[in-house]
Amino acid sequence: MAVGAFADRGADLELVGIEKRFPGFTAIENLNLTIPAGSFFALLGPSGCGKTTTLRLVAGLEEPTSGRILIGGADVTNQKSFQRPVNTVFQSYALFPHMTVLENVAFGLRRRKIGDPVAKAHEALLLVELDHLAHRKPQQLSGGQQQRVALARAIVNRPALLLLDEPLGALDLKLRRQMQLELKTIQEEVGLTFLHVTHDQEEAMTMADTIAVMNKGRIEQMGEPQQLYELPKTAFVANFLGQSNLFTGPVVSTTSTAIAVDVSGQKIVVPLERAHRISGEVTIGVRPEKLTLHAEEPTYNAGRNTMGPGKVIDVSFSGVSTQYLVAVPGVGTLVVFAQNMAFGPAAHVGAEVWLSWNVEHGFGLDDDPADAPRFEADLDTKTIAQQRRSSLVTELEEA
Amino acid sequence: MKLSLGKWLLPVYSGLALLFLMIPIGYTFVYSFNDSLKSNITWRGFTFDKWLNVCNVQNGAVCQAFGNSLFIGAVATVVATTLGTMIAIAIVRYRFKFRSQTSLLLFLPMATPEVVLGAGLAAQFLSLGVPKDMLTIILAHTMFCISFVVVTVKARVASLDPALEEAGRDLYGSAWQVFARITFPLLLPGILAAALLSFALSFDDFIITNFNSGAVTTFPKYIYISAARGIPAEANVLASAVFILALVVVVTVQVSGAAKARRLAKLT
Amino acid sequence: MAFAAFSTATAPSTDSVARRRSPVALFLLLPGILYLVLFFLTPLVSLLLTSFQTPREFGDIGQYDYAFRWQNYTEVITTYWPHIVRSFSYALAATFFALVISYPLAYFIGVTARKWPLLQSLMLVLVIAPFFISFLLRTLAWKQLFSDESFVVQSLKALSLLGPEAHVTGTAFSVIFGLTYNFIPFMTLPLYTTLERLDVRYLEAGNDLYASPFQVFRKVTIPLSMPGIVAGTLLTFIPAAGDYINASRDFLGGTGTQMMGNVIEANFLVLQNYPSAAALSIILMTVILVIVSIYVKRSGTEELL
Numbered sequence: 001m002a003v004g005a006f007a008d009r010g011a012d013l014e015l016v017g018i019e020k021r022f023p024g025f026t027a028i029e030n031l032n033l034t035i036p037a038g039s040f041f042a043l044l045g046p047s048g049c050g051k052t053t054t055l056r057l058v059a060g061l062e063e064p065t066s067g068r069i070l071i072g073g074a075d076v077t078n079q080k081s082f083q084r085p086v087n088t089v090f091q092s093y094a095l096f097p098h099m100t101v102l103e104n105v106a107f108g109l110r111r112r113k114i115g116d117p118v119a120k121a122h123e124a125l126l127l128v129e130l131d132h133l134a135h136r137k138p139q140q141l142s143g144g145q146q147q148r149v150a151l152a153r154a155i156v157n158r159p160a161l162l163l164l165d166e167p168l169g170a171l172d173l174k175l176r177r178q179m180q181l182e183l184k185t186i187q188e189e190v191g192l193t194f195l196h197v198t199h200d201q202e203e204a205m206t207m208a209d210t211i212a213v214m215n216k217g218r219i220e221q222m223g224e225p226q227q228l229y230e231l232p233k234t235a236f237v238a239n240f241l242g243q244s245n246l247f248t249g250p251v252v253s254t255t256s257t258a259i260a261v262d263v264s265g266q267k268i269v270v271p272l273e274r275a276h277r278i279s280g281e282v283t284i285g286v287r288p289e290k291l292t293l294h295a296e297e298p299t300y301n302a303g304r305n306t307m308g309p310g311k312v313i314d315v316s317f318s319g320v321s322t323q324y325l326v327a328v329p330g331v332g333t334l335v336v337f338a339q340n341m342a343f344g345p346a347a348h349v350g351a352e353v354w355l356s357w358n359v360e361h362g363f364g365l366d367d368d369p370a371d372a373p374r375f376e377a378d379l380d381t382k383t384i385a386q387q388r389r390s391s392l393v394t395e396l397e398e399a
Numbered sequence: 400m401k402l403s404l405g406k407w408l409l410p411v412y413s414g415l416a417l418l419f420l421m422i423p424i425g426y427t428f429v430y431s432f433n434d435s436l437k438s439n440i441t442w443r444g445f446t447f448d449k450w451l452n453v454c455n456v457q458n459g460a461v462c463q464a465f466g467n468s469l470f471i472g473a474v475a476t477v478v479a480t481t482l483g484t485m486i487a488i489a490i491v492r493y494r495f496k497f498r499s500q501t502s503l504l505l506f507l508p509m510a511t512p513e514v515v516l517g518a519g520l521a522a523q524f525l526s527l528g529v530p531k532d533m534l535t536i537i538l539a540h541t542m543f544c545i546s547f548v549v550v551t552v553k554a555r556v557a558s559l560d561p562a563l564e565e566a567g568r569d570l571y572g573s574a575w576q577v578f579a580r581i582t583f584p585l586l587l588p589g590i591l592a593a594a595l596l597s598f599a600l601s602f603d604d605f606i607i608t609n610f611n612s613g614a615v616t617t618f619p620k621y622i623y624i625s626a627a628r629g630i631p632a633e634a635n636v637l638a639s640a641v642f643i644l645a646l647v648v649v650v651t652v653q654v655s656g657a658a659k660a661r662r663l664a665k666l667t
Numbered sequence: 668m669a670f671a672a673f674s675t676a677t678a679p680s681t682d683s684v685a686r687r688r689s690p691v692a693l694f695l696l697l698p699g700i701l702y703l704v705l706f707f708l709t710p711l712v713s714l715l716l717t718s719f720q721t722p723r724e725f726g727d728i729g730q731y732d733y734a735f736r737w738q739n740y741t742e743v744i745t746t747y748w749p750h751i752v753r754s755f756s757y758a759l760a761a762t763f764f765a766l767v768i769s770y771p772l773a774y775f776i777g778v779t780a781r782k783w784p785l786l787q788s789l790m791l792v793l794v795i796a797p798f799f800i801s802f803l804l805r806t807l808a809w810k811q812l813f814s815d816e817s818f819v820v821q822s823l824k825a826l827s828l829l830g831p832e833a834h835v836t837g838t839a840f841s842v843i844f845g846l847t848y849n850f851i852p853f854m855t856l857p858l859y860t861t862l863e864r865l866d867v868r869y870l871e872a873g874n875d876l877y878a879s880p881f882q883v884f885r886k887v888t889i890p891l892s893m894p895g896i897v898a899g900t901l902l903t904f905i906p907a908a909g910d911y912i913n914a915s916r917d918f919l920g921g922t923g924t925q926m927m928g929n930v931i932e933a934n935f936l937v938l939q940n941y942p943s944a945a946a947l948s949i950i951l952m953t954v955i956l957v958i959v960s961i962y963v964k965r966s967g968t969e970e971l972l
Contacts, residue, residue: 061871081874082883094872098890107886108876157876413775416768417793420851423808424800430808440811482699493692501700508707510901510959512909514928515948518935519710522717522945542706545699574691603802605912606928610935622803626917630807638801645799646792653788660784 011072011085011160011193012037013058018067020053027053028217031067035210040187040194042208044201046240050217051197055163058195060084072160082111087154088163093146095138101125101149102134108157124156125149127186144175151183155190162187164196168203180206201241205229213237229287233276233366238285245334246285246365254278259364264330268305268362275364283365289337290361293324293346294354305362307331308354312347322346326353424642431635438629449632461633464621471533471617472601475540480594482541483548484586490549491556508546516543517610524611531613539611540604544597551596555589599645711952718945729939739946747930747947754927755954757839758908761846762854765903766896768847769854773895774888776855777862794855806845806918810836813919837921845913850906854899861895897966905955927951 018031028050035041043051056062058069060081068077076084087108095104102121109117125131128148130141138146147167154162164183168176184207187194198204204211205225212222213236221233229241238244249263259278261268270284286305298306310328322345324336334355338346347353430439434446454462486505489495508516520539524531563585567577605619612620622634718739720731744751776794780787797805812819813835823829835841869891873883889896911928914920920929927947935944 059871059875061874081871082877082879086875088872088875090868090872090875092866092868094866094868096869096872096887096891098893107873107878111877111879111882153876409771409775409779413772413790416772416851417790419848420793420797422812423805423848424796426808426812427800427804440814441816482702485695486699489692489695492686493695494686494688495692495696501696504700504703504708508703510905510955512905512928512951512955514909514911514931515714515952516707516710518931518944518948519714520706521935522941523710523713525941526713526717538706542703545703549699599798603798605803606909609932619801619803622801622807623912623917626803626807626915630804634804638804642796642800646796649792649795649799653792657785657788 013161014070016068019065021065037193038191039209042196042204042211044204044211045214049214051214055197059088059163085160087157087159089150089154089167091165093150100135105153105156124152128152161193166198231363235367243288244285246283248283250281251279266307269359270362270364276366286357286362288335290357291336291355297354298356304356306356309352312349312351315345427635428639431639433632435632439632449636453633453636456631456633464616464618465637468602468618471536472598474537475601476594476597478541479544479548479597483545484552487549487552487556505546505549513606517607521610531611533615535611539607540601547596548593551593552589555586559585714945717941718949720942739942743943743946750927750930754908757843758904760843761907762900762904764847765851765854773855773858773862777859794852841919842914842924845919846907850903853902857898858895861892
């Protein structure tokens with residue numbers, strides 16, 4: 001990037017055949033990705049999926065084992081971090097503790113010898129509404145304020161590409177929501193390309209135009225948030241992005257518009273254009289909020305799939321909705337989210353119920369069912385506790 | 400990102416710097432095997448004699464001085480560690496008046512050149528008419544060791560969760576029992592480190608000793624006096640033996656510490 | 668001597684701990700504080716008193732009376748000003764060289780070697796290894812290595828890097844060299860402790876914000892390691908200014924390299940001119956305290972004390 005001048009707009013980011021191996025394991029294998037200029041792109045995945053490594057490769061903090069990185073069409077693979085037109089909002093913010101907020105924000109401008117760094121730094125601080133704290137030290141600010149300074153320090157440079165490394169992870173829920181909206185607004189205002197790395201699916205869905213779900217060093221699926229949610233391609237996406245009820249069975253008949261799958265003797269129909277596989281053993285699924293509970297067996301309706309009878313084994317109230325766990329013999333445990341339209345639950349533990357959903361809401365996965373284990377609801381507290389613990393352990397190890 | 404001084408420049412430099420630090424140690428060790436006569440300056444051939452008959456030279460003057468240093472080091476260490484540990488606990492755990500003055504009093508001995516410490520004590524002993532002997536050396540060594548003990552133990556006390564002591568009291572421990580069974584065992588690593596440091600400081604001290612020793616000779620003082628006419632190889636033998644012993648202790652502690660950390664890591 | 672004092676800089680803040688008032692505190696503090704008052708503070712006072720003493724009329728050598736003879740100070744300054752200048756300039760030079768030599772070493776052990784903890788602890792052992800062998804023997808070893816007949820000096824002469832009549836020992840070079848060598852561990856250890864805690868993410872952030880590696884070093888690494896630099900330079904400068912082993916004629920010094928420590932020793936222990944030795948000691952200590960307090964204030968690391 002030319003010293004002394006700003007990039008006038010965001011630039012495309014292109015990753016071509018990127019591979020990154022560390023001693024003992026491969027963090028990323030054959031990654032190809034194009035992020036169009038001016039978009040808000042989220043890289044979503046669990047810890048250890050390679051998303052942070054991807055970000056560090058783009059920032060120039062790591063070198064790829066093979067492959068090329070292009071920003072705005074120019075190959076930057078061999079450029080050092082400080083030569084790239086890229087800035088990062090670090091997960092820990094990494095605000096220099098020995099400088100004031102203003103000096104922090106002006107740091108990059110001074111290094112690039114851009115005129116009037118102090119005035120520009122003040123402008124950036126005004127944008128994040130923190131100009132009144134310009135002369136404080138970072139340690140004297142709250143977490144949310146530090147986060148905004150880190151953002152100002154990055155965007156003041158008008159980078160062609162802004163990298164966000166889970167920048168909201170340390171904030172509490174309410175502040176996080178507020179910052180999500182602010183970030184989105186700022187991105188639209190300044191028109192830069194944002195690459196946001198996160199493990200928080202809600203955050204990714206709220207903010208990003210496009211999401212790439214990453215798992216084990218590969219991109220599982222990429223698309224608009226709604227598309228990813230409504231039509232997941234793999235079991236991993238179906239479960240990482242929200243929850244899903246998944247069933248496995250052979251395709252028993254195919255018409256020009258739909259396939260029918262035999263799930264433990266119950267015939268489930270999925271529209272053809274929503275099914276990634278249309279013959280042999282397939283995995284199909286439906287989102288929990290698309291299910292309707294019935295106290296009696298519903299009458300046959302060509303537009304709806306029915307399953308049951310099953311037994312309610314758990315009811316948990318969460319304000320807006322109530323979550324039911326329904327055990328259906330031969331199929332497994334299904335999750336149902338029901339809006340609380342009336343007072344009191346629609347069914348009690350032990351009740352016999354039937355479930356139905358609109359055929360249009362089902363989806364068929366691309367996974368080979370032989371590869372993916374049959375889905376089990378992972379909603380019991382034990383699993384959640386285990387996940388929390390293992391994520392805590394990795395966090396501690398990283399620290 | 401690492402400072403790109405070149406991938407090999409920094410490690411090679413560091414290796415050379417450490418090698419530089421080792422040169423006089425290696426020299427001292429090698430010359431402990433020199434078949435020297437009176438002075439140990441030119442290489443006259445290899446021998447184990449000096450190691451096997453350390454105390455034979457000059458009627459055992461080297462060993463006498465060495466023994467004095469061990470004795471002074473031991474006594475000064477015990478007194479300084481006791482007094483320093485008490486101060487460290489008080490500073491971290493209790494509130495008292497003249498706190499900043501106390502900190503200054505503890506810091507100053509470390510910021511005072513040894514020659515001033517030595518001359519000051521000597522001036523005091525002189526004006527009081529106290530004869531200089533083993534006792535004055537011990538008094539002097541204890542004085543400069545206390546501050547270092549406080550600094551070392553204080554860090555350990557500060558990292559000790561006060562809730563552990565509260566739990567001890569909650570579980571019916573008397574003040575003394577809580578100290579003996581909880582506080583002291585948890586502080587022990589810090590106290591031992593402080594004691595080792597004190598001993599090392601006392602054992603190697605020359606400047607303060609020189610002002611306050613009178614006719615008593617310590618190991619460093621022996622070397623200083625002999626420097627003009629030549630040091631016997633036996634001094635190299637004793638110094639090398641101390642060096643090897645200290646190195647073995649430190650490496651053992653480091654390795655066992657690393658092994659413990661690895662075992663802990665496996666558990667989680 | 669002060670090789671543990673660096674931990675003052677790194678001891679965790681204890682202000683958050685709720686402290687109690689109790690008579691136990693007095694019991695714990697009193698013996699040690701009393702000891703320091705008796706054997707540190709009052710000796711300084713008696714040193715001050717001695718520095719104003721006047722020779723006893725018709726008395727023997729070494730016999731003095733209490734007085735207020737401030738001329739002792741002007742006399743020692745006029746007599747020994749070269750030693751005073753030498754002490755502080757040699758100490759300054761040794762501190763500078765020790766810093767330049769130690770910083771890269773401490774950076775390598777504390778930052779680069781983080782990935783290999785065993786290597787890290789092994790290198791630390793080597794840094795403190797000189798403490799395990801007598802200070803005097805180490806210095807004497809250099810004297811032998813730099814003696815006129817030694818391999819080093821002979822080779823330098825053969826290469827004409829050194830004149831045929833030149834010496835290495837007894838020069839300002841060898842004294843500063845000895846001081847530098849002896850105090851490198853005092854410099855390296857505090858530098859290591861701050862660099863070991865240096866968060867490399869700050870360096871990455873610097874890189875990300877268009878700072879070249881050199882600029883990152885100057886603008887981020889150096890300021891963040893300032894506590895270590897201050898502690899290390901103090902731990903080197905103070906004992907180096909008062910040292911008299913390296914400059915002693917029997918070690919690395921000569922007649923033209925004597926420092927304040929040498930004349931204090933000679934006046935006190937040989938000439939029995941106690942007032943002069945005391946006045947020099949007071950001057951040495953005062954200058955050091957002034958330098959230290961200005962330095963600590965200017966570098967903004969008051970919390971070190």
